[in-house]
Amino acid sequence: MKVLITGATGLVGSAVAKRFLTDNHEVLALVRPNADRSLLKDLNSKMKFIEGDILDLGSLEDALIDIDCVIHTAAVVSFVPSDQDMMYKVNVEGTANVVNVCLKYQTKKLCFVSSIAAIGRPDPRKAEADKEVILDENHRWENSPENSEYAKTKHLAELEVWRGIAEGLNAVIVNPTLILGEGDWNKSSTQIFRYVYKEKPFYTEGLANYVDVQDVAEIIFRLTQSDISGERFLLNAGSISYKNLFHMIADNMHKKRPSLKVGAGLAGVIWRVEAVRTFLLGTKPLITKETARSAARKVTYNNEKIKKALHFEFQPIEKTVKRVSESLVGKI
Numbered sequence: 063m064k065v066l067i068t069g070a071t072g073l074v075g076s077a078v079a080k081r082f083l084t085d086n087h088e089v090l091a092l093v094r095p096n097a098d099r100s101l102l103k104d105l106n107s108k109m110k111f112i113e114g115d116i117l118d119l120g121s122l123e124d125a126l127i128d129i130d131c132v133i134h135t136a137a138v139v140s141f142v143p144s145d146q147d148m149m150y151k152v153n154v155e156g157t158a159n160v161v162n163v164c165l166k167y168q169t170k171k172l173c174f175v176s177s178i179a180a181i182g183r184p185d186p187r188k189a190e191a192d193k194e195v196i197l198d199e200n201h202r203w204e205n206s207p208e209n210s211e212y213a214k215t216k217h218l219a220e221l222e223v224w225r226g227i228a229e230g231l232n233a234v235i236v237n238p239t240l241i242l243g244e245g246d247w248n249k250s251s252t253q254i255f256r257y258v259y260k261e262k263p264f265y266t267e268g269l270a271n272y273v274d275v276q277d278v279a280e281i282i283f284r285l286t287q288s289d290i291s292g293e294r295f296l297l298n299a300g301s302i303s304y305k306n307l308f309h310m311i312a313d314n315m316h317k318k319r320p321s322l323k324v325g326a327g328l329a330g331v332i333w334r335v336e337a338v339r340t341f342l343l344g345t346k347p348l349i350t351k352e353t354a355r356s357a358a359r360k361v362t363y364n365n366e367k368i369k370k371a372l373h374f375e376f377q378p379i380e381k382t383v384k385r386v387s388e389s390l391v392g393k394i
Contacts, residue, residue: 064088065286066129068116068160069136070109073245073252074175074238076101077279078133083108085283092116092125092136101245116156119163126163131286134160135175137219139212139250146211153215154222161226164233171291172233173282174223178271178296178363180216180237183208198364199294220294227292234285235294236278239363242382243275244389255390258311258320265308265320269301271363274382277374284372298363299376310380314387 065082069075070091079102082089089109093099114121116136126132136156138149157174164172182203184195203217220235227233245252278297305323312319368374
Protein backbone atom coordinates (compact mmCIF):
# COMPACT_ATOMS: atom_id res chain seq x y z
CA MET A 63 0.00 0.00 0.00
CA LYS A 64 1.17 3.49 -0.85
CA VAL A 65 0.40 5.78 2.09
CA LEU A 66 0.61 9.57 2.34
CA ILE A 67 0.73 11.17 5.78
CA THR A 68 0.10 14.85 6.41
CA GLY A 69 1.56 16.14 9.65
CA ALA A 70 4.08 13.29 9.68
CA THR A 71 6.57 15.37 11.67
CA GLY A 72 4.21 15.51 14.66
CA LEU A 73 3.63 13.09 17.52
CA VAL A 74 0.84 11.09 15.90
CA GLY A 75 2.05 11.38 12.32
CA SER A 76 5.53 10.07 13.15
CA ALA A 77 4.10 7.14 15.11
CA VAL A 78 1.79 6.28 12.21
CA ALA A 79 4.71 6.41 9.77
CA LYS A 80 6.67 3.96 11.92
CA ARG A 81 3.69 1.60 12.15
CA PHE A 82 3.15 1.43 8.39
CA LEU A 83 6.87 1.02 7.73
CA THR A 84 6.93 -1.92 10.14
CA ASP A 85 4.67 -3.76 7.69
CA ASN A 86 6.76 -2.65 4.70
CA HIS A 87 4.23 -0.24 3.21
CA GLU A 88 5.48 2.61 1.04
CA VAL A 89 5.21 5.77 3.15
CA LEU A 90 5.31 9.33 1.88
CA ALA A 91 5.16 12.45 4.04
CA LEU A 92 3.85 15.83 2.96
CA VAL A 93 6.01 18.32 4.87
CA ARG A 94 6.56 22.05 4.81
CA PRO A 95 10.06 23.14 3.70
CA ASN A 96 11.20 24.28 7.16
CA ALA A 97 9.43 21.59 9.21
CA ASP A 98 11.29 20.05 12.15
CA ARG A 99 11.84 16.40 11.16
CA SER A 100 13.55 15.32 14.38
CA LEU A 101 10.84 12.77 15.25
CA LEU A 102 11.51 11.08 11.90
CA LYS A 103 15.31 11.22 11.99
CA ASP A 104 15.64 7.41 12.05
CA LEU A 105 13.29 7.03 9.09
CA ASN A 106 14.90 9.34 6.50
CA SER A 107 16.14 6.47 4.37
CA LYS A 108 12.91 4.47 4.69
CA MET A 109 10.31 6.99 3.55
CA LYS A 110 9.89 9.71 0.97
CA PHE A 111 9.43 13.38 1.86
CA ILE A 112 7.41 15.65 -0.40
CA GLU A 113 7.67 19.36 0.25
CA GLY A 114 4.28 21.01 0.23
CA ASP A 115 1.36 22.20 2.31
CA ILE A 116 -2.29 21.26 2.66
CA LEU A 117 -3.09 24.92 1.97
CA ASP A 118 -1.28 24.72 -1.38
CA LEU A 119 -3.57 22.79 -3.71
CA GLY A 120 -0.88 22.32 -6.33
CA SER A 121 1.56 20.57 -4.02
CA LEU A 122 -1.28 18.60 -2.42
CA GLU A 123 -2.46 17.28 -5.77
CA ASP A 124 1.08 16.36 -6.80
CA ALA A 125 1.52 14.45 -3.52
CA LEU A 126 -1.75 12.50 -3.88
CA ILE A 127 -1.20 11.10 -7.36
CA ASP A 128 -1.24 7.26 -7.21
CA ILE A 129 -1.72 7.25 -3.42
CA ASP A 130 -3.85 4.43 -1.98
CA CYS A 131 -4.42 5.79 1.51
CA VAL A 132 -4.16 9.20 3.18
CA ILE A 133 -3.68 9.71 6.90
CA HIS A 134 -4.51 13.34 7.62
CA THR A 135 -2.99 14.43 10.93
CA ALA A 136 -1.78 17.94 10.06
CA ALA A 137 -3.35 20.60 12.28
CA VAL A 138 -2.67 23.68 14.33
CA VAL A 139 -3.31 22.99 18.03
CA SER A 140 -3.45 26.17 20.04
CA PHE A 141 -5.45 27.88 22.77
CA VAL A 142 -3.82 31.25 22.17
CA PRO A 143 -6.16 33.90 20.66
CA SER A 144 -3.49 35.21 18.28
CA ASP A 145 -3.34 31.78 16.57
CA GLN A 146 -7.06 31.54 15.84
CA ASP A 147 -7.02 32.77 12.23
CA MET A 148 -4.28 30.34 11.23
CA MET A 149 -5.95 27.54 13.17
CA TYR A 150 -9.22 27.99 11.26
CA LYS A 151 -7.36 28.21 7.96
CA VAL A 152 -5.23 25.08 8.46
CA ASN A 153 -7.69 22.93 10.35
CA VAL A 154 -10.82 23.71 8.35
CA GLU A 155 -9.70 24.92 4.92
CA GLY A 156 -6.75 22.52 4.90
CA THR A 157 -9.00 19.53 5.67
CA ALA A 158 -11.45 20.61 2.97
CA ASN A 159 -8.55 20.64 0.51
CA VAL A 160 -7.49 17.13 1.53
CA VAL A 161 -11.05 15.84 1.14
CA ASN A 162 -11.49 17.47 -2.26
CA VAL A 163 -8.23 16.13 -3.65
CA CYS A 164 -8.96 12.64 -2.30
CA LEU A 165 -12.31 12.75 -4.09
CA LYS A 166 -10.67 14.01 -7.29
CA TYR A 167 -8.08 11.23 -7.37
CA GLN A 168 -10.41 8.56 -5.99
CA THR A 169 -8.17 7.77 -3.03
CA LYS A 170 -9.07 4.34 -1.68
CA LYS A 171 -9.22 5.47 1.95
CA LEU A 172 -8.82 8.56 4.12
CA CYS A 173 -8.31 8.46 7.87
CA PHE A 174 -8.82 11.83 9.49
CA VAL A 175 -7.16 12.27 12.87
CA SER A 176 -9.51 14.64 14.61
CA SER A 177 -9.61 15.33 18.36
CA ILE A 178 -11.81 14.48 21.29
CA ALA A 179 -12.47 18.21 21.43
CA ALA A 180 -14.41 17.94 18.16
CA ILE A 181 -17.34 16.12 19.76
CA GLY A 182 -17.88 19.15 21.97
CA ARG A 183 -18.66 19.59 25.62
CA PRO A 184 -22.17 19.69 27.12
CA ASP A 185 -23.34 23.11 28.19
CA PRO A 186 -22.47 23.21 31.92
CA ARG A 187 -25.52 25.36 32.56
CA LYS A 188 -27.66 22.31 31.71
CA ALA A 189 -25.63 19.78 33.69
CA GLU A 190 -26.07 18.62 37.26
CA ALA A 191 -23.45 20.00 39.63
CA ASP A 192 -20.48 17.72 40.40
CA LYS A 193 -21.91 14.91 38.25
CA GLU A 194 -19.47 13.00 36.07
CA VAL A 195 -20.39 13.15 32.38
CA ILE A 196 -19.69 10.17 30.09
CA LEU A 197 -19.72 10.88 26.34
CA ASP A 198 -19.55 8.59 23.30
CA GLU A 199 -19.73 8.83 19.52
CA ASN A 200 -23.44 9.65 19.64
CA HIS A 201 -22.92 12.93 21.45
CA ARG A 202 -24.10 15.78 19.26
CA TRP A 203 -22.19 19.03 19.03
CA GLU A 204 -23.86 21.85 20.91
CA ASN A 205 -22.83 25.43 21.43
CA SER A 206 -21.27 25.65 24.86
CA PRO A 207 -18.89 27.99 26.65
CA GLU A 208 -16.83 24.85 27.31
CA ASN A 209 -15.92 24.50 23.62
CA SER A 210 -12.58 26.09 22.74
CA GLU A 211 -11.86 27.72 19.40
CA TYR A 212 -9.62 24.74 18.66
CA ALA A 213 -12.59 22.43 19.30
CA LYS A 214 -14.72 24.47 16.91
CA THR A 215 -12.12 24.18 14.14
CA LYS A 216 -11.88 20.41 14.52
CA HIS A 217 -15.67 20.10 14.53
CA LEU A 218 -15.86 22.10 11.30
CA ALA A 219 -13.04 20.00 9.85
CA GLU A 220 -15.03 16.84 10.62
CA LEU A 221 -18.00 18.30 8.78
CA GLU A 222 -15.77 18.54 5.70
CA VAL A 223 -14.92 14.84 6.03
CA TRP A 224 -18.59 13.91 6.46
CA ARG A 225 -19.33 15.97 3.35
CA GLY A 226 -16.68 13.97 1.50
CA ILE A 227 -18.21 10.70 2.73
CA ALA A 228 -21.61 11.83 1.43
CA GLU A 229 -19.95 12.42 -1.95
CA GLY A 230 -18.55 8.88 -2.04
CA LEU A 231 -15.26 9.12 -0.15
CA ASN A 232 -14.21 6.03 1.78
CA ALA A 233 -13.17 7.60 5.09
CA VAL A 234 -13.02 7.13 8.84
CA ILE A 235 -12.50 9.59 11.69
CA VAL A 236 -10.67 9.00 14.96
CA ASN A 237 -10.95 11.24 18.01
CA PRO A 238 -8.04 10.71 20.42
CA THR A 239 -8.07 12.09 23.94
CA LEU A 240 -4.83 13.31 25.62
CA ILE A 241 -2.10 11.54 23.62
CA LEU A 242 0.89 10.31 25.63
CA GLY A 243 4.01 9.49 23.67
CA GLU A 244 7.68 10.06 22.91
CA GLY A 245 7.42 13.42 21.21
CA ASP A 246 9.17 16.74 21.57
CA TRP A 247 8.50 17.70 25.17
CA ASN A 248 8.49 21.37 24.19
CA LYS A 249 5.36 20.73 22.11
CA SER A 250 1.89 19.26 22.35
CA SER A 251 0.80 16.96 25.16
CA THR A 252 4.37 15.80 25.83
CA GLN A 253 4.90 19.12 27.63
CA ILE A 254 3.25 17.46 30.63
CA PHE A 255 6.35 15.32 31.11
CA ARG A 256 8.63 18.36 30.93
CA TYR A 257 6.46 20.19 33.46
CA VAL A 258 6.78 17.35 35.97
CA TYR A 259 10.48 16.84 35.21
CA LYS A 260 11.14 20.45 36.13
CA GLU A 261 9.50 19.74 39.50
CA LYS A 262 6.78 22.34 39.19
CA PRO A 263 4.76 22.36 42.42
CA PHE A 264 1.19 22.53 41.04
CA TYR A 265 -1.35 20.02 39.81
CA THR A 266 -4.88 20.75 38.68
CA GLU A 267 -8.07 19.15 39.87
CA GLY A 268 -10.15 17.22 37.37
CA LEU A 269 -9.65 14.18 35.16
CA ALA A 270 -7.27 13.46 32.30
CA ASN A 271 -8.59 11.16 29.58
CA TYR A 272 -5.58 9.57 27.91
CA VAL A 273 -4.42 7.28 25.13
CA ASP A 274 -1.00 5.93 24.15
CA VAL A 275 0.32 7.25 20.82
CA GLN A 276 1.28 3.68 19.89
CA ASP A 277 -2.35 2.62 20.36
CA VAL A 278 -3.52 5.53 18.20
CA ALA A 279 -1.11 4.48 15.44
CA GLU A 280 -2.14 0.83 15.69
CA ILE A 281 -5.84 1.67 15.48
CA ILE A 282 -5.29 3.93 12.47
CA PHE A 283 -3.30 1.16 10.80
CA ARG A 284 -6.01 -1.43 11.41
CA LEU A 285 -8.84 0.85 10.30
CA THR A 286 -7.13 1.59 7.00
CA GLN A 287 -6.73 -2.16 6.40
CA SER A 288 -10.39 -2.82 7.19
CA ASP A 289 -13.67 -2.41 5.31
CA ILE A 290 -14.92 0.05 7.94
CA SER A 291 -16.04 3.34 6.42
CA GLY A 292 -18.26 6.28 7.32
CA GLU A 293 -17.61 5.89 11.04
CA ARG A 294 -15.94 7.85 13.82
CA PHE A 295 -14.25 6.34 16.86
CA LEU A 296 -13.33 7.87 20.20
CA LEU A 297 -9.84 6.73 21.22
CA ASN A 298 -9.62 6.79 24.99
CA ALA A 299 -7.75 4.23 27.09
CA GLY A 300 -9.17 5.51 30.37
CA SER A 301 -9.22 8.40 32.79
CA ILE A 302 -6.99 9.35 35.70
CA SER A 303 -6.88 12.33 38.02
CA TYR A 304 -4.26 14.89 37.10
CA LYS A 305 -2.82 14.46 40.57
CA ASN A 306 -2.25 10.73 40.06
CA LEU A 307 -0.95 11.23 36.53
CA PHE A 308 1.55 13.87 37.61
CA HIS A 309 2.65 11.73 40.56
CA MET A 310 3.09 8.68 38.31
CA ILE A 311 5.24 10.66 35.90
CA ALA A 312 7.29 12.15 38.76
CA ASP A 313 7.95 8.70 40.24
CA ASN A 314 9.07 7.31 36.89
CA MET A 315 11.35 10.28 36.30
CA HIS A 316 12.63 10.17 39.90
CA LYS A 317 11.47 13.71 40.53
CA LYS A 318 9.63 15.42 43.35
CA ARG A 319 5.86 15.07 43.14
CA PRO A 320 3.73 18.19 42.59
CA SER A 321 1.94 18.85 45.88
CA LEU A 322 -0.14 22.03 45.50
CA LYS A 323 -3.63 21.65 44.05
CA VAL A 324 -4.78 24.38 41.71
CA GLY A 325 -8.48 25.01 42.27
CA ALA A 326 -10.71 27.11 40.04
CA GLY A 327 -9.82 30.36 41.83
CA LEU A 328 -6.05 29.89 41.62
CA ALA A 329 -6.28 28.63 38.03
CA GLY A 330 -7.95 31.91 37.12
CA VAL A 331 -5.07 33.83 38.63
CA ILE A 332 -2.42 31.67 36.95
CA TRP A 333 -3.77 31.99 33.40
CA ARG A 334 -3.94 35.75 33.78
CA VAL A 335 -0.35 35.89 35.01
CA GLU A 336 0.70 33.63 32.13
CA ALA A 337 -1.03 35.91 29.63
CA VAL A 338 0.90 38.95 30.87
CA ARG A 339 4.22 37.07 31.11
CA THR A 340 4.02 35.65 27.59
CA PHE A 341 2.89 38.99 26.13
CA LEU A 342 6.00 40.64 27.54
CA LEU A 343 8.31 37.81 26.46
CA GLY A 344 6.69 37.13 23.10
CA THR A 345 6.22 33.42 23.89
CA LYS A 346 3.18 31.15 24.15
CA PRO A 347 1.51 30.49 27.52
CA LEU A 348 1.52 27.04 29.10
CA ILE A 349 -1.83 27.74 30.75
CA THR A 350 -4.65 29.70 29.12
CA LYS A 351 -8.19 30.58 30.14
CA GLU A 352 -9.53 27.67 28.06
CA THR A 353 -7.10 25.03 29.33
CA ALA A 354 -7.54 26.11 32.95
CA ARG A 355 -11.31 25.90 32.63
CA SER A 356 -11.44 22.53 30.88
CA ALA A 357 -8.91 20.81 33.15
CA ALA A 358 -11.26 21.00 36.13
CA ARG A 359 -14.21 19.26 34.42
CA LYS A 360 -15.19 15.67 35.17
CA VAL A 361 -15.87 14.39 31.67
CA THR A 362 -14.95 10.87 30.51
CA TYR A 363 -15.32 9.05 27.19
CA ASN A 364 -16.67 5.61 26.38
CA ASN A 365 -14.30 3.46 24.29
CA GLU A 366 -16.52 0.43 23.64
CA LYS A 367 -17.12 1.16 19.95
CA ILE A 368 -13.49 0.90 18.86
CA LYS A 369 -12.81 -2.02 21.18
CA LYS A 370 -15.65 -4.00 19.62
CA ALA A 371 -14.92 -2.96 16.03
CA LEU A 372 -11.27 -4.06 16.13
CA HIS A 373 -11.26 -6.35 19.19
CA PHE A 374 -8.77 -3.88 20.57
CA GLU A 375 -7.29 -3.57 24.05
CA PHE A 376 -5.58 -0.37 25.12
CA GLN A 377 -2.24 -0.36 26.93
CA PRO A 378 -2.36 0.32 30.68
CA ILE A 379 -1.37 3.82 31.79
CA GLU A 380 1.44 2.49 33.98
CA LYS A 381 3.17 0.92 30.98
CA THR A 382 2.75 4.03 28.84
CA VAL A 383 4.06 6.48 31.44
CA LYS A 384 7.05 4.25 32.24
CA ARG A 385 8.05 3.91 28.58
CA VAL A 386 7.61 7.57 27.71
CA SER A 387 9.34 8.81 30.88
CA GLU A 388 12.36 6.58 30.31
CA SER A 389 12.57 7.62 26.66
CA LEU A 390 12.45 11.34 27.42
CA VAL A 391 14.89 11.20 30.32
CA GLY A 392 17.27 9.16 28.19
CA LYS A 393 17.45 11.98 25.63
CA ILE A 394 18.47 14.64 28.15
